[in-house]
Amino acid sequence: MTTDESAVGWDTLADRHWDRTPVVLPGREDEPPVDAGRAFDVAVAAAAPFRAGTRFRALPDVRFFTAAGRIRAPGDRLPGPDDPTVDHYLKRLDGEPSLLAVEQPLMLDAALWSQVRDLIRPLWQRVGFPVLPVVAELTIGDGLDRDDGPADASTHAVLTWVLRGRMEVRVESAPPAGPRETLRVEPGDVLYRPGGRRVQESHQDGCLALHLRIPMDPRLPSAAVTGLVADLLQARRADGGRVPYLPFPPPRDPDGVVTPIAPLVAAGEALSGAAGDPELNRILRVQWARRVSACGLEPVPDPGAPAALTPDHLVRLTGEVIRMPDGPGAALWAVNGHVFAVRGTSADGLLDRLRTPVTVGELTAGGDGLLPLLHRLSALRGIEVLEGSC
Numbered sequence: 038m039t040t041d042e043s044a045v046g047w048d049t050l051a052d053r054h055w056d057r058t059p060v061v062l063p064g065r066e067d068e069p070p071v072d073a074g075r076a077f078d079v080a081v082a083a084a085a086p087f088r089a090g091t092r093f094r095a096l097p098d099v100r101f102f103t104a105a106g107r108i109r110a111p112g113d114r115l116p117g118p119d120d121p122t123v124d125h126y127l128k129r130l131d132g133e134p135s136l137l138a139v140e141q142p143l144m145l146d147a148a149l150w151s152q153v154r155d156l157i158r159p160l161w162q163r164v165g166f167p168v169l170p171v172v173a174e175l176t177i178g179d180g181l182d183r184d185d186g187p188a189d190a191s192t193h194a195v196l197t198w199v200l201r202g203r204m205e206v207r208v209e210s211a212p213p214a215g216p217r218e219t220l221r222v223e224p225g226d227v228l229y230r231p232g233g234r235r236v237q238e239s240h241q242d243g244c245l246a247l248h249l250r251i252p253m254d255p256r257l258p259s260a261a262v263t264g265l266v267a268d269l270l271q272a273r274r275a276d277g278g279r280v281p282y283l284p285f286p287p288p289r290d291p292d293g294v295v296t297p298i299a300p301l302v303a304a305g306e307a308l309s310g311a312a313g314d315p316e317l318n319r320i321l322r323v324q325w326a327r328r329v330s331a332c333g334l335e336p337v338p339d340p341g342a343p344a345a346l347t348p349d350h351l352v353r354l355t356g357e358v359i360r361m362p363d364g365p366g367a368a369l370w371a372v373n374g375h376v377f378a379v380r381g382t383s384a385d386g387l388l389d390r391l392r393t394p395v396t397v398g399e400l401t402a403g404g405d406g407l408l409p410l411l412h413r414l415s416a417l418r419g420i421e422v423l424e425g426s427c
Contacts, residue, residue: 051163056194056231056253059208064198064225070156071247073200075149077116077123079142080175084115096336098140102181103133116177123201127179127243134180136240143173147338147418151356151373154332157196157249161332168325169257171333172250178240185236192254195236197228202244204228209235222246251333265320266311270304322361323369323376330359330371337374343416346408348398351423354391358419372419384410394423 046062054060064070083097090110101111108114115137120126143150153173161167172193176183179202185195197204199222207217208230217237222228230236232253240246281300288296311317331337344350359371367380383406390400401407414420 047160047163050229051160054229054231055164058211059220059228059230059234061220061222062227062229063223064227067225069200069225070227071152071198071200072149073245074122075146075152076142076175076200076247077126077177077245079146079149080137080139080177081116081118081120082145083139083142084117084137088112088115088117096141097145100138100140102136102138102183104181123177123243123245126177132180136176136178136181136183138183139175141173141336142175143334144336144338147341147373150334150338151418153247153249154334154373155356157334158332166329167251167333168328169252169261169333170328170335171252173334174248174250176238176240176246176248177244179243181240183238183240185238189250191233192252192257193250194232194253195228195230196249196251197222197230197238198247199224199226199228200245200247202240202242202246204244204246205239205241206230207237207239249334262321266308266317269311269314269317269320270307273307319363322363326359326361326369326371327374327376330357330376331374335374340375340416341418343412344422346397346411346415346422348396348401350397351394352391352397352400352411352415352420353394353423354388355419355421358388358414360388372414372417375417377413379410383407391420 050060050062084099086092087099088111090112099115101108101114114130114135116126120129143153157171197206201224203224204222206220206222206228208220209217211234217235220228283298283300287298290296327337328335346352356373359369361369361371363369363378366382367378369376370379383403387400387407387410397408397411400411411420415422
């Protein structure tokens, strides 16, 4: 267990600590890696339907805890539009020890999502991109401990940024379970802890923190692919998807052999052939392109409205576009966690030209065939229109 005294970056984490030992990476309070004000605004937006007592969608999920445990209907104990800051919100709670946890909040704010995605991409470039989604969570708390139970701790590593306040984290020593050691995380710092460690977090001084839970258990990819195969087989069932019911005792052949359980035998045969199914392989390729583009931060924000591009608009690329072959003359393009197919060769040089400002007219000089692609890139925030365009 270490806390480095000098500035530490992703290289140090990857080389010395990744999947081995917890570490605090010191940061600068005056240059927070994530906008704390924007993070709180997202927490307020996520809490809105829960304040009303109605859950409009499964994600983001909002949970509120006190010393008595989880409060199922917290109402106005959640932050609302009249809470401009974390301080105002916690003051309204009148010193009650509490913890607010918002799971998957980044999907509500494309700018905040992009900020976090760009923050962790250099780490993935060192250790490899996750093949399963990374779970993002915002917590706001004061005076209340949270114990990550063994189920979550055994399957996920965690990166925790403290955006304001302080956090003390007691981390179990390497397995087999040993005594817990305490790490102190200040504003701007990031704590890394590998999977397989029980952890207790203490939010102090109105702590606002961002957590990324990174899947590490080798059983998780198998479970994810199993789910995909099950969905694929279910869509192809000729019986409409009903559960079969058979008589018992089962019928016998003339020679006395029990008749095979036909529906289960058929399901087994279909399952055995699914591994080489071209459709399954393509689904996995699409998922991988999307996941690399999103750096694992899923679900991703919805697309925006495309800009009304004219030939005089000056545009440029805003980030990396992931490209993956998808058969003869076709490719998959992934932009900010969204994937679409591109066919033909006319788009091959488009991205290189977009790395520096260029007018829409120059890009489409040979015809308007690229204009729909530019509109799609605009809706997915892959290109921006520069100020001063005509």
